[in-house]
Amino acid sequence: MSVAALHQAAARAIAPRKPMRVSDWADKNRVLSQKGSQHVGKWNSRRNPAQIEIMDCFSTRSTVRDVVAILPIQFGKSEIETNILGYRMCEDPGPIMVTFPGEVSMNKWIDQKLNPLIESTPAVARVLTSTASRESSNRRHFKDFDGGQLYIEHAGNPVRLKSTSVRDTICDEFSSFANLLRGGDDPEALLDGRNSGFPNTYKRIKVGTPEVAGLCRLTQLWEKSDKRLYHFACPDCSHEQHFEWSGLHWPPDATRCWYVCRECGVVIEEHQKTHLIADGRWIPTGDPDARIRGYQANCLYYPLGLGPRWLDLVHMWRDAQSDPGKLKTFVNDRLAEAWEDPAMRAVKHNVIADRVEPYRLRLAPAGVLVATAGVDTQDNRLAVVILGWGRGMVCWVLDYVELDGDPAEPEVWAKLTDLLNRPIEHEWGGLLQVDAVAIDAGGHRTEDVKHFVRQRRVRRPMCIFGAVPNNAPVLTKAKLQDVNYRGKLDKNGVHIHHVGTVGIKHRLYSWLSADADREPAARQVHLSEELDHAFLGGLVSETYNPSKNRFEKKRGAPRNEPLDCWVYGYAAAHHQDLRLHRFSKANWDAREARLREGTRNLVGDSRGTLPDAANDEAADSRGTHVEKAPRRLTVRAALDLVLTAVDRAPIQPVATGLIEEMRVAVGGTSDERQLLEVVLDQVADSPGPVAALLDRSLLDNIRNVLGVGATPLRAAVQQRRSRRGMRSGGIR
Numbered sequence: 001m002s003v004a005a006l007h008q009a010a011a012r013a014i015a016p017r018k019p020m021r022v023s024d025w026a027d028k029n030r031v032l033s034q035k036g037s038q039h040v041g042k043w044n045s046r047r048n049p050a051q052i053e054i055m056d057c058f059s060t061r062s063t064v065r066d067v068v069a070i071l072p073i074q075f076g077k078s079e080i081e082t083n084i085l086g087y088r089m090c091e092d093p094g095p096i097m098v099t100f101p102g103e104v105s106m107n108k109w110i111d112q113k114l115n116p117l118i119e120s121t122p123a124v125a126r127v128l129t130s131t132a133s134r135e136s137s138n139r140r141h142f143k144d145f146d147g148g149q150l151y152i153e154h155a156g157n158p159v160r161l162k163s164t165s166v167r168d169t170i171c172d173e174f175s176s177f178a179n180l181l182r183g184g185d186d187p188e189a190l191l192d193g194r195n196s197g198f199p200n201t202y203k204r205i206k207v208g209t210p211e212v213a214g215l216c217r218l219t220q221l222w223e224k225s226d227k228r229l230y231h232f233a234c235p236d237c238s239h240e241q242h243f244e245w246s247g248l249h250w251p252p253d254a255t256r257c258w259y260v261c262r263e264c265g266v267v268i269e270e271h272q273k274t275h276l277i278a279d280g281r282w283i284p285t286g287d288p289d290a291r292i293r294g295y296q297a298n299c300l301y302y303p304l305g306l307g308p309r310w311l312d313l314v315h316m317w318r319d320a321q322s323d324p325g326k327l328k329t330f331v332n333d334r335l336a337e338a339w340e341d342p343a344m345r346a347v348k349h350n351v352i353a354d355r356v357e358p359y360r361l362r363l364a365p366a367g368v369l370v371a372t373a374g375v376d377t378q379d380n381r382l383a384v385v386i387l388g389w390g391r392g393m394v395c396w397v398l399d400y401v402e403l404d405g406d407p408a409e410p411e412v413w414a415k416l417t418d419l420l421n422r423p424i425e426h427e428w429g430g431l432l433q434v435d436a437v438a439i440d441a442g443g444h445r446t447e448d449v450k451h452f453v454r455q456r457r458v459r460r461p462m463c464i465f466g467a468v469p470n471n472a473p474v475l476t477k478a479k480l481q482d483v484n485y486r487g488k489l490d491k492n493g494v495h496i497h498h499v500g501t502v503g504i505k506h507r508l509y510s511w512l513s514a515d516a517d518r519e520p521a522a523r524q525v526h527l528s529e530e531l532d533h534a535f536l537g538g539l540v541s542e543t544y545n546p547s548k549n550r551f552e553k554k555r556g557a558p559r560n561e562p563l564d565c566w567v568y569g570y571a572a573a574h575h576q577d578l579r580l581h582r583f584s585k586a587n588w589d590a591r592e593a594r595l596r597e598g599t600r601n602l603v604g605d606s607r608g609t610l611p612d613a614a615n616d617e618a619a620d621s622r623g624t625h626v627e628k629a630p631r632r633l634t635v636r637a638a639l640d641l642v643l644t645a646v647d648r649a650p651i652q653p654v655a656t657g658l659i660e661e662m663r664v665a666v667g668g669t670s671d672e673r674q675l676l677e678v679v680l681d682q683v684a685d686s687p688g689p690v691a692a693l694l695d696r697s698l699l700d701n702i703r704n705v706l707g708v709g710a711t712p713l714r715a716a717v718q719q720r721r722s723r724r725g726m727r728s729g730g731i732r
């Protein structure tokens, strides 16, 4: 006998007892009481064989550290948890924590699972009774036992979740944990952090039924796991496979049902499943080397006598077909799959990124007749989207810019004024002004937004808040909020609107979803190829959660400002003086005539000759897109692009391709052409940041030449207001 073997033999001889598996421990010790279980008496792991391997990940000898188990309701999830808990307390003691999404589910578990476990399983009672200070330490949410402590916590109390250091974590209904806890912590990071004191010995399991796709924590963990599915061998061809809902068949009257082997097509009756499952095994279907063990099973695996039979499930399924709420419940609770709203399927970043169209930001394509803007207010920036609207509320995203600066300071508002007052060139040759802008006043900068709106430095500014009710209209009627020195409402003060964000998001997503099958020319929402990942991903960063009846940010999605901005820009189109959604053909015709009129004026005036596109589009009045050669940049548009480049990314150099285009820009007055030459001189040979190359006075000159100073507009607004005042006695 070698020395090593001698050591091994000696170690075995002095070992207190042979480590057993969780399932063996449960078979030996666990007694089910009437209080919490359907079946009374000794636990038998063979009754639901799929549970065995999941539990045994917590055996002392197992090297598995992280487990995710996605299981249908009535599958004995809490029995798995209770067996693991009892085993760890008796066989491998250490600090252990059991967590729940809320206080209610926690208390239910204590009454229905933990207390019966202690009362009717003597092995567990023994490790508890041997503690000296039984009276004080056996509180409801904390148990002291031989060699360890048991903490029972819920996510509604982040302070307690944070404070405990444990070796084992058992996490129940993990998908129901809040997205963010009070205090801003991510519950998953918080829970995993509890194990940091036990880097090599920790074990944790997260169990539950899934939720909405994109929001569900369990599904996200599952994606990172080795994805074990429970396989059985076909009684006829021996092909190993897992039970899938799509493999279940029934006649139209659904009086019976049967399963069909995926390989040979043989019929498998439900009564056969007991044997098939008993002889089955978990097989990884994902990366076999994944750090996380993943287990997923659906309702077809219910052992006979524990849970509904196949035919009952077929009836539930048929019953749910006409009701999205019921269907979601069936998919989550019975199939143990994440629910995906059919309308959301096409609203994904990769799907809409394939749908961008070759038009330039800040150059309105044919069909755009009105522009509005939406502004999202953050503590360190303003995010701005400019939307173009055409007949039938067809939408083009014309620009998206994030303006750096704290809205509590005037600088960023000056940038916004400049951006919104700078007209956008139209493919037909005219200029398009932003006609209304909705600015989010929620958050920390409410007074600054009101101040900006009061100043009326841009056309139709609106101070808006997200409405609380889910069924709120797109835009509520204006409510006066400012009070004058006599305590009366000041009629010239700020009007507050509420925006029905939930309804608008449904609208946007149903449009994007319907666009999936349409040719570019027939789409409702047009996206420029110049929009980047942050915008496109941000636009579809949320998904609808039918059980909460609201939109929630998808896990891991980019920032959602582009979506919020779009929502506000859409609301701005409903401004009481615009009401684009009520536009008649005559209204649109008038807008188009005005745009084309502008074109003719421009062609005729001192600004110089405009490119051909101004004329050859005349026949194209229905907004349909005609393939044609790319349009040459005008001098005016080039200068506009320079100003936007400074706002958009001050530290980026101007792209070489853009400089080449600017060199051959057409049209423009002599002032405009001169300025562009100066710009080109400064940026052409220097790769440095655009903001550093172009000094303030040059930029101001460009602003003046483009005629975007705030003064003339403000004067026009004043004039209009006094006219209106005379006509209506000041009452709007």
Ligand SMILES: [Zn+2]
Binding pocket: 234, 235, 236, 237, 238, 239, 261, 262, 263, 264, 265, 266
């Ligand atoms: Zn077969």
